[in-house]
Amino acid sequence: WCLMKMAARSIVPCVKHWKARKLFHEFTYFRCSQNAFLSQNSTADTTGHKEELVIPRRKTWDKLAVLQALASTVNRDPTAAHYLFQDDPYLIPKTSAEFRVYSLSQESGRSAARYIFNNYPTFFEKNRAEPLIPCLMPQNLEPQIGDVSEAALKERIQLRRVKNAVDIYDQLVQAGTQLSLETMNSLLDLICYYGDRDPVVEDQLESKESENEVEVQEENSKRRKGRFRKSFEQSITWRENNNAERIFNLMQEKNEHSFCTLIQGMVKYGAYNKAFSVYTDLLNNRMNADVHTFNSLILATPEVREKYNERGDLITDLLRQMVAQNVKPNLLTFNSVLKSLRKCGALGRSYSLQTLNEMKALQIEPSLATFDHIIGIFYKFVSPGRVQSEIIYEVMDEIEQKNFVARDPDDVNFFANAMKVCLDLKDVELAYRLHKLLETGDNWKLLGDFYQQSIFYGKFFNLLCMMEHIDIVLTWYRQLIPSLYYPNSEGLRDLLQALDTDNRLELIPTIWKDIKKLGHSNKPDLIEEILALMARDKHSPELQASFADCALDIKSSYESQDRGQFSLEWTASALGNITKVFLQARKIEEAWKMIHLFKAKNRLPREELLNEFMDLVKEKNDPVQAIELIKLAAACSLPVVKLASRAREEFLLSEEQKNALAELEVVCSESSDSESDKE
Numbered sequence: 048w049c050l051m052k053m054a055a056r057s058i059v060p061c062v063k064h065w066k067a068r069k070l071f072h073e074f075t076y077f078r079c080s081q082n083a084f085l086s087q088n089s090t091a092d093t094t095g096h097k098e099e100l101v102i103p104r105r106k107t108w109d110k111l112a113v114l115q116a117l118a119s120t121v122n123r124d125p126t127a128a129h130y131l132f133q134d135d136p137y138l139i140p141k142t143s144a145e146f147r148v149y150s151l152s153q154e155s156g157r158s159a160a161r162y163i164f165n166n167y168p169t170f171f172e173k174n175r176a177e178p179l180i181p182c183l184m185p186q187n188l189e190p191q192i193g194d195v196s197e198a199a200l201k202e203r204i205q206l207r208r209v210k211n212a213v214d215i216y217d218q219l220v221q222a223g224t225q226l227s228l229e230t231m232n233s234l235l236d237l238i239c240y241y242g243d244r245d246p247v248v249e250d251q252l253e254s255k256e257s258e259n260e261v262e263v264q265e266e267n268s269k270r271r272k273g274r275f276r277k278s279f280e281q282s283i284t285w286r287e288n289n290n291a292e293r294i295f296n297l298m299q300e301k302n303e304h305s306f307c308t309l310i311q312g313m314v315k316y317g318a319y320n321k322a323f324s325v326y327t328d329l330l331n332n333r334m335n336a337d338v339h340t341f342n343s344l345i346l347a348t349p350e351v352r353e354k355y356n357e358r359g360d361l362i363t364d365l366l367r368q369m370v371a372q373n374v375k376p377n378l379l380t381f382n383s384v385l386k387s388l389r390k391c392g393a394l395g396r397s398y399s400l401q402t403l404n405e406m407k408a409l410q411i412e413p414s415l416a417t418f419d420h421i422i423g424i425f426y427k428f429v430s431p432g433r434v435q436s437e438i439i440y441e442v443m444d445e446i447e448q449k450n451f452v453a454r455d456p457d458d459v460n461f462f463a464n465a466m467k468v469c470l471d472l473k474d475v476e477l478a479y480r481l482h483k484l485l486e487t488g489d490n491w492k493l494l495g496d497f498y499q500q501s502i503f504y505g506k507f508f509n510l511l512c513m514m515e516h517i518d519i520v521l522t523w524y525r526q527l528i529p530s531l532y533y534p535n536s537e538g539l540r541d542l543l544q545a546l547d548t549d550n551r552l553e554l555i556p557t558i559w560k561d562i563k564k565l566g567h568s569n570k571p572d573l574i575e576e577i578l579a580l581m582a583r584d585k586h587s588p589e590l591q592a593s594f595a596d597c598a599l600d601i602k603s604s605y606e607s608q609d610r611g612q613f614s615l616e617w618t619a620s621a622l623g624n625i626t627k628v629f630l631q632a633r634k635i636e637e638a639w640k641m642i643h644l645f646k647a648k649n650r651l652p653r654e655e656l657l658n659e660f661m662d663l664v665k666e667k668n669d670p671v672q673a674i675e676l677i678k679l680a681a682a683c684s685l686p687v688v689k690l691a692s693r694a695r696e697e698f699l700l701s702e703e704q705k706n707a708l709a710e711l712e713v714v715c716s717e718s719s720d721s722e723s724d725k726e
Contacts, residue, residue, distance in 0.1 A: 125526045142566030143533035146497065195219060197226055204233050209245045212237060213290050220297070231294070232304050238291040239312025242283040285318035303329070307340040314343040319350040335372040338380060341365060345383040349390040358391050359398055378414060381406050382455050385420035395424045415493055416457035418442045419464055426468045439468055443480050450488030459495035463502040470506045475514040478507055504532035512541035517549035529565070536570045543576050552580055553590055556597040568604050569615060577601070578624035585631055595632035598625045602641075619650040626652070630659050635667065642679060651683055661690060665697050674704055 109115070128139040131150060138153075140146040164171060168185030190206060192199040195218045203212035212234055219226060295301070295309050306329040313322035326344060329336060336344075345365055352358045362384055369376060384402050388395035399421055406413060425436045442465075451458070462485055469478040485491055485503075494500050504527055511520050524542065528534060534542075539562060546554055555577060567573055578601065581594040602625055605615045622645055629638035638660065645652045657680055664672045673694045680687050691708045694700065700708070 123530060125528075125530045127530055129530065140533075141529065141564050143501065143535070144566060146533060150497070195222070197224065197230055200226070200234065201230060204230075204237050207237065207241070207246055209237055209241055209243065213294075216294065228300050228302065228305075231298055231300075232302070232308065235291060235294060235305060235308050238289075238294070239308050239315070242312070242316045243286060243289040243291055244283060283316055285313055285316040285321070301332075303334045303336070306332075306334060307337050310336070310340050311343045314347045319347040322347055323351060335374065338369075338374050338377055341369050341374060341376075342379050342383045345380070345387055348387050355391045355394045358387065359394050362387055362398075376409070376411075378411055378417075378454055381411065382414070382416050382420060382457065385417060385424070386457070389420060389423045389427070399424050414454040414458055415446075415451050415461035416455035418446060419457060419461040422461075422465055422468055426471070439465070439472075439477070443477065443484070447480060447484060448487055449484075451490055451493060453493060458493050459499060462494050463499045463506075466503050466506040466510075470510045473510065473514060475510055478510050482507060501532065501535075505535065505538055508532065508534065508538050509541050512538075512545040517545050517551050520545050521554075528561070533565060536567050536573045539565075539567060539573055540576055543573075543580060547580055552586070553593070555581060556593050559597050559600065563600075563604075571615060571618070571621075574601060574604070574615070575618070575620060575624075578621055578628070582624040582627040582631070588632075591628075591632040594628050595634050595637070598628040599637065601625065617644065617648045617650060619645075619652070622648070622650055623653055623656050626656060627659065630663050633663070635663055635672075638663070639672070642676070646679065646682060651685065652680075654685070654689075657685070657690060661693055670694070670700055670704060674700075674707060677708065 127133075129146070131153070132139045135153075138149045140149050165186045165188050171185055188206060190199070190202050190208070190211070192202050195215055197219065200212060200215045200219065203215060216226075216234060291309060291312055295305065298305060306325060310322045310325050310329075313319070313325065322344065326336065326340070345362055348358050348361045348365070352361055366376075366384070369380075381402055385399055388398050388402070391398065403413070403417075403421070406417075421442060422439055425438045453459075462481065465481055466478060469475075469481060485494060494503060508523065508527065511523055515523075520542065539558070542558065543555070546552055546558070559577060562568055562573065562577075578598065581598065585591070586594070605617060605621070622641060626638050626641040629635075629641060642652065642660065644650075657676065660676055661673065664676065677687050677690045677694060680690060694708060695705070
C-alpha cells in the first residue's frame with residue numbers, strides 16, 4: 048500500500064504536467080490557425096483570390112559541395128609554393144628545375160607504392176578504411192585462368208596483356224577453337240589502342256626494344272629544337288603486317304566495329320594511307336563508319352595530300368560521306384576539321400568560318416580547342432608590319448565570362464597559344480581579358496601542365512614588362528612568383544629592362560636576391576646585364592653602397608667552386624663592371640683586388656677603367672698605388688705613357704718612383720717597337 052501511494056504521488060504531477068502541455072499546444076494551434084485565417088481573409092479581400100503555397104524542389108547537393116564551399120573562402124597565397132608540395136616543407140621548390148624534379152620524385156614515389164600495392168596484395172590484407180574505397184584497394188593484376196580458352200583470352204584482354212592475349216589467340220586458332228565476334232573485336236581494340244605493344248606501366252622500366260625506339264625519336268625531336276614534346280605513346284609507329292592486321296585478315300566474320308577499330312589504330316600510329324585503304328574496303332563491303340572513325344580520317348587528311356586545295360576537297364568529301372551514311376557529327380568532328388585546316392594555309396581561313404557556321408546550325412557548343420584552332424589558323428605567322436585579323440577580339444567577346452569544362456584533349460592549348468598572340472600583337476588589355484577568363488570559374492583547370500602554365504605566365508609577364516609601368520609590373524611579379532610561375536632568365540632580363548626604363552635601378556639588389564633563390568645566379572648573360580646597369584651611371588652614396596654589396600655577392604658567385612658544369616667564367620666586361628661599381632662606391636681595396644684579377648684571368652682592362660682608378664687614387668693622394676697601377680698596366684701590355692704623365696703631374700713623387708716610371712716607359716716603348724717590326 049505504501050508503494051502504491053508513493054507511485055500515485057509521482058504520477059499525479061506528471062499527469063498535471065501533461066495536461067498543461069496539451070492545453071498549451073491546443074491554445075497555440077488555435078491562435079496560429081486564427082491568425083492564418085485572418086490573413087487569408089485579408090488577402091482574399093484585397094486580391095480576390097486565395098494564395099497558393101509553393102513548395103520548392105528538393106536540391107541534390109554534390110558530394111564535394113561542402114569542400115567546394117570551404118575552398119571558395121580561401122584565396123591563393125602568392126608567397127607560398129604550389130599546393131602539390133604543402134605536405135613536405137623540406138621539398139618546396141625554389142626554381143623551375145626543382146619544381147620538375149620534386150614533382151617527378153613525388154609521382155615516382157606514388158607509382159612505386161602503387162606497384163608494390165598491386166603486385167603484392169597479400170601484404171595488405173587488413174583494411175582500416177571506413178567506409179571502404181574500392182579504387183584504393185589492391186588490383187588483381189595477375190591472371191587467374193591458367194588453361195587456354197576463350198575465357199582466358201577475355202581475362203588477358205581485361206588485364207591489358209597484349210602479348211599474352213595474342214599468344215593465347217594463336218593457340219586457340221591452332222586448336223581450331225571458334226571465337227565469338229565480340230571477343231575478336233575486343234582483342235582488336237586492345238591491339239590497335241596500344242599499337243601492338245604492351246602498355247608502358249609508369250612504375251616499371253621499359254624494355255630495351257622500346258628504349259632504342261624512343262632514343263631514335265628523341266634524336267629526331269632534338270633536331271627540331273624541342274618544338275614537339277612527344278610522349279612514349281606518340282613515338283610508337285605502326286609496324287608493317289603487325290598482329291592487328293594479321294588478326295583482322297584471319298577474321299572469318301567482320302562487322303563495322305572491326306573496320307573502324309583498325310582504321311582508328313592506323314591513324315593513331317601514323318599509317319595514314321593504310322587507314323584510307325581499309326576505309327575503302329569498308330565501303331566496298333557496304334558498311335558504314337562511325338563518327339569516331341570519320342574524326343580520325345579527317346585528322347589524317349593533311350598527311351595523305353600535299354596541296355592545300357586537295358586537303359580541303361578531301362575534308363569536304365568526308366563530310367559529305369558522313370551525311371550520306373547518316374552519321375551525325377559531334378564536337379570532335381568539327382575540331383578535327385579545324386585542326387586539319389591549320390595545315391591548309393590561307394584556304395583554312397574561309398573554310399574555318401564555314402565550319403563555325405555549320406556548328407551553330409547544328410547547335411553544337413564550341414570548346415576551347417575550337418577557338419584555339421581558329422586562332423591558330425588566323426594567326427599562324429604574326430609580323431609587326433602586317434595587318435592582322437580581328438578574329439581574336441571576336442573570340443574573346445564570345446567566350447568572356449564563360450565557364451568551360453574539358454571536352455577535347457586540345458582544350459589545354461588555348462590559353463598558352465592565345466597569350467602568345469597577345470604578346471605578338473603587344474596588346475596588354477587583351478592579355479588582361481584573357482587572364483580574367485582564366486580566373487573565371489574552373490577555367491584554370493584547362494591551363495594545362497606545368498610546361499604550358501609556364502608559357503602562359505611567361506608570355507604574360509614579358510608583355511607586362513614591355514607595356515606596363517614598373518609599379519604594375521612589380522605588383523604582378525609579387526602575385527605570380529613563386530606560387531604560379533618560375534621565371535626564366537629571359538623573363539628576368541625583361542624585368543631588368545623595365546626597371547631601367549622607369550629609372551628604378553635601386554631595386555636591382557632585391558631582384559638579385561630573387562635571382563639567386565630562383566636558381567639563375569649561374570646565367571652569364573643575366574649577370575652581365577645586372578652589372579652593366581649598376582656600373583653605367585653614378586648614383587647617390589647610399590645606392591652606390593648597395594650596388595657595391597650586390598657586386599660583392601656576384602663576385603662570390605663567380606668564385607664559388609661548387610657549380611660543376613655550370614661554373615661561371617670571368618669576362619673582361621664582368622671584371623670591368625664590378626671594378627667600376629667598387630670605384631663608384633669608393634671601395635678602393637675591393638677595386639684593387641679586381642684589378643689584380645685581370646692579370647690572373649688573362650683579361651685586359653679598358654683604358655677608361657684605369658683612368659677612373661687613377662682618379663680615385665688621386666683623391667686618396669696615394670702615389671704608391673698610382674705606381675702599382677702603372678706597373679699592372681705595363682704587365683698587361685697596355686700603353687702607360689698617359690698614366691705616367693698623369694702620375695708626374697698629379698702626385699709628389701720621389702726620385703726612386705720617378706726612375707721606376709722612366710723604366711716602365713722604356714720597357715713599354717721597346718715592346719711596342721718590337722711589335723711594329725714584326726708587323
